[in-house]
Amino acid sequence: MSNLLEIKNLSYSRNLHSILENFNLEIPQGQIVGLLGANGAGKTTVMRLIAGSFLYRRGTISVQNSQTVAERKSKVSFTEQASHLEMNAPLSKIGDFYNEIYEDFNLTNFKQLLAELGLKIDQKLNQLSKGNYRKFVIAVTLARNVDLYLLDEPFDGIDSMSRKKIIASIISWKPDSATILVSDHHVADIANLLDSVVVIKNKKVIAKEAANTIREELGQDIETYYESYYGEENDD
């Protein structure tokens, strides 16, 4: 299986504060991978670096063998890109807007995802509750046809029954070739979605394991596996 995402020896600092050091990560095509770590571990930063919203000086990031920011941007759909939208616009207009700016946007899929998530196309963005807004962000992110989807805490503010429904929608929507990196603090809730997990701590990937191995060979659930690595960050 070829790697869709390859991050090699990545180091990244912000305002002289080192956030990632010699960070390495490989993700095969077609997998749904949970990016786990405590608050401040660097999950959002890693996604911003992959998506090209943050620039790095040391190391390499390649998505489907593309390393330039412009090429990566065309291959990645990131939940954070759904910001700075016209809040007074109905979802139909936002769909049309995305359809104009992204060649890979699939309007039919967008409408279908909205319907599956219980949202109406004529609702205005500023009329959505926090949870429904998050559902819209998931729909607009997944409606692009790209190699890699970055979902940063996509279920934040969504009630647990809706989470289950959304996770079922993602599983049924996902094309075999699509790769998803998803962060979430409610590990148990997303466990069924995941093919593997990656744990970030002390600026690095400290653990990476297939979900099947965790369950069948280690005899643990994913939350217990994660908790065995969770703890205080080193203050170095």
Ligand SMILES: Nc1ncnc2c1ncn2[C@@H]1O[C@H](COP(=O)(O)OP(=O)(O)OP(=O)(O)O)[C@@H](O)[C@H]1O
């Ligand atoms: N502008 C900044 N200058 C310096 N350090 C920053 C800046 N913004 C973020 N950081 C630091 O970067 C680190 C990683 O933050 P990041 O948001 O990526 O973590 P996270 O794992 O996504 O956290 P959370 O789970 O709380 O969302 C944190 O230690 C944070 O303090």
